[in-house]
Amino acid sequence: MSENESHEAIAGMLALAAAGALDAQEQRRVEEHARECPACRRELEIWSGYSQNLGRLPQPAIPAQLMERTRTRLMQEHAAAADRRWDELMLGALALFAWTVGLTFWFVARVVTGGELVVMGANLVRFGTWTAGSTVLVWLTAAVAAIALGRRRRELRRAL
Amino acid sequence: MSRFQDEMEVVPRPAFGIAVCVWLGFFLLMMLVPFRLDPEGRNWPLLGKLAISVLPGIPLFALVLLVGYVYADAKRRGMRYVMWTWLAALIPNAIGVILYFVLRDPLPLSCANCGAQVRQGFAFCPKCGGALSRACPQCRYAVEPGWTHCAHCGASL
Numbered sequence: 001m002s003e004n005e006s007h008e009a010i011a012g013m014l015a016l017a018a019a020g021a022l023d024a025q026e027q028r029r030v031e032e033h034a035r036e037c038p039a040c041r042r043e044l045e046i047w048s049g050y051s052q053n054l055g056r057l058p059q060p061a062i063p064a065q066l067m068e069r070t071r072t073r074l075m076q077e078h079a080a081a082a083d084r085r086w087d088e089l090m091l092g093a094l095a096l097f098a099w100t101v102g103l104t105f106w107f108v109a110r111v112v113t114g115g116e117l118v119v120m121g122a123n124l125v126r127f128g129t130w131t132a133g134s135t136v137l138v139w140l141t142a143a144v145a146a147i148a149l150g151r152r153r154r155e156l157r158r159a160l
Numbered sequence: 161m162s163r164f165q166d167e168m169e170v171v172p173r174p175a176f177g178i179a180v181c182v183w184l185g186f187f188l189l190m191m192l193v194p195f196r197l198d199p200e201g202r203n204w205p206l207l208g209k210l211a212i213s214v215l216p217g218i219p220l221f222a223l224v225l226l227v228g229y230v231y232a233d234a235k236r237r238g239m240r241y242v243m244w245t246w247l248a249a250l251i252p253n254a255i256g257v258i259l260y261f262v263l264r265d266p267l268p269l270s271c272a273n274c275g276a277q278v279r280q281g282f283a284f285c286p287k288c289g290g291a292l293s294r295a296c297p298q299c300r301y302a303v304e305p306g307w308t309h310c311a312h313c314g315a316s317l
Binding site: 069072073076082086087090091094095097098099100101102104105107108111112134137138141144145148152 | 186
C-alpha cells in the first residue's frame with residue numbers, strides 16, 4: 001500500500017479510533033500514523049474531543065420494561081400478520097370450495113332428476129341456468145355482506 | 161400444533177357423526193336412484209358406479225363440518241350462533257359459510273383476574289373491573305402499545 005493510500009485508509013478510521021471502536025492492532029496503526037502526520041493528528045484530537053464531550057452528556061434513562069413491551073408488540077404484530085395470511089388463504093379456499101359444492105349439487109340434481117327439472121318453462125338443472133342462478137345468489141349475498149359490514153363500521157365509529 | 165389442526169379442534173364431535181351420516185345418505189342415494197332411473201346406467205362398470213356414489217358426498221361431508229365449525233366458533237366469539245348456523249347450512253353453495261368468515265367478530269379475551277370473556281379493545285373487565293390493557297389516564301379508553309397520545313381524547317401518554 002502506498003503512503004497516500006495508507007493515509008486515506010487511516011483518515012477513514014480516525015473517528016472510530018477516537019471512539020475506541022477499533023481492535024488493538026488497528027488502534028496502534030492509527031496512533032503511529034497520527035504521530036507522523038500532523039493533519040491526521042489534528043483530526044484525531046478533534047474527534048477525541050467530541051468523543052469525550054459525548055461521554056459527559058447525561059445518559060437518557062431506558063424506560064422500564066422496554067424490552068418486554070417491545071417483545072410483546074413484536075409478537076402481537078407477528079400474530080396479527082399470521083392471522084391476516086390465514087384469513088386470506090381460508091377465504092380463497094372457501095371460494096373454491098363454494099364452486100365445488102355448487103357443481104356437486106348441480107351434478108346430483110341432474111342425476112337424480114334425470115336431467116330435467118322444469119319450473120315456469122326453465123330447465124333448472126341445465127348448466128347455464130344453474131350457473132346464472134348461483135351467480136345471482138352470490139351477488140345477493142355479497143350485497144348483504146356489504147350492508148352488514150357498513151353497518152358495523154358505522155356502529156364502531158359511533159362507539160369511538 | 162398447526163393452525164389447521166387448532167381450527168379442527170373447534171368442530172364439535174357430533175358434527176363428525178352427522179357428516180358421516182350425510183355422506184352415507186348421499187352414497188346410498190347416488191348408488192340407488194340414478195341407476196334405477198336410467199336403464200343404461202345399470203350397464204356402467206362397478207368403478208364408475210362407485211365413483212359417482214362416493215365422490216359427491218365428500219364436499220357435503222366437508223360442508224357439514226364447516227357448519228359445525230360455524231356453530232362452535234360463533235358461540236365462543238359471543239355471536240348469534242343459532243342464526244349463523246342456520247345461515248351457513250341453508251344458503252346454498254357454502255355462501256353462508258363465506259359470509260360468516262367475512263363478518264365474524266374477533267375472538268374475545270379472557271380476564272386475567274376473574275376469567276370472564278371480554279371483547280377485544282376493552283381496557284377494563286366489565287365483570288370485575290380488572291385492567292385488561294393499558295388505558296388512557298384521562299378518558300380511560302384502551303390505548304395500544306407504541307401510542308404517545310390517546311387516540312380518543314389526545315392526552316399525552
